[in-house]
Amino acid sequence: MKDANHKKIGSILCQKLVDAFEKRAIHGYYAETKEDALKLALGLIPEGSSVGYGGSMTLDEIGLKAALDNEKYNLIRRELAKDAEEMREKYIQIYASDVYITSANAVSEDGIIVNIDGNGNRVSAICYGPRKVVFIIGVNKIAKDLDAALLRARNVAAPINCARLSKNTPCQKTGSCMNCMSPDTICSQFLVTRCNRIPDRMHVIVVNEDLGY
Numbered sequence: 001m002k003d004a005n006h007k008k009i010g011s012i013l014c015q016k017l018v019d020a021f022e023k024r025a026i027h028g029y030y031a032e033t034k035e036d037a038l039k040l041a042l043g044l045i046p047e048g049s050s051v052g053y054g055g056s057m058t059l060d061e062i063g064l065k066a067a068l069d070n071e072k073y074n075l076i077r078r079e080l081a082k083d084a085e086e087m088r089e090k091y092i093q094i095y096a097s098d099v100y101i102t103s104a105n106a107v108s109e110d111g112i113i114v115n116i117d118g119n120g121n122r123v124s125a126i127c128y129g130p131r132k133v134v135f136i137i138g139v140n141k142i143a144k145d146l147d148a149a150l151l152r153a154r155n156v157a158a159p160i161n162c163a164r165l166s167k168n169t170p171c172q173k174t175g176s177c178m179n180c181m182s183p184d185t186i187c188s189q190f191l192v193t194r195c196n197r198i199p200d201r202m203h204v205i206v207v208n209e210d211l212g213y
């Protein structure tokens with residue numbers, strides 16, 4: 001449980017980030033708690049939408065996938081794919097979806113979003129495809145600048161995710177990036193989102209709670 005001072009500093013950091021996004025033509029929203037984040041996210045996803053998602057603990061932690069998994073939405077459940085060919089079909093469906101929900105591996109204080117990916121399905125859907133992208137990012141993912149965000153993605157997020165997904169990579173054992181070329185690497189593609197050019201496409205909910213890795 002964070003003390004009040006820690007929460008206050010987190011709140012200032014998150015609100016500054018929300019302002020920074022507006023300069024990048026990305027809509028930013030502040031959420032004090034994960035319950036607030038869930039309400040804000042649902043407000044950005046009209047009923048009847050087809051919704052795709054990338055691998056993310058944050059989405060589960062705020063309960064967003066569970067809240068969308070009903071007849072009011074068309075949630076594209078990629079984990080139901082039985083083989084690689086069906087998975088590819090799901091990814092293509094997600095590419096054509098109305099809304100894509102995701103977190104990020106890190107974000108700089110001035111609003112540059114960093115994501116790394118093994119297959120590239122997540123970073124490609126962030127770049128283009130779904131008509132709207134909704135990010136949910138916990139305060140723990142905020143890094144001082146772009147270099148620190150890239151460092152965080154490779155030395156905090158990736159090793160924990162490799163361990164969580166039982167990937168055979170050196171970082172799983174060492175806890176930090178060894179710049180591997182393992183077939184199991186989740187660091188094939190790096191996406192640095194500097195700004196948005198398609199009006200109203202990108203939305204980021206910044207949450208003053210630790211979420212995901």
Ligand code: SF4
Binds near residue numbers: 184186187
């Ligand atoms: S490049 Fe390899 S060692 Fe480095 S974080 Fe990615 S998977 Fe781990």
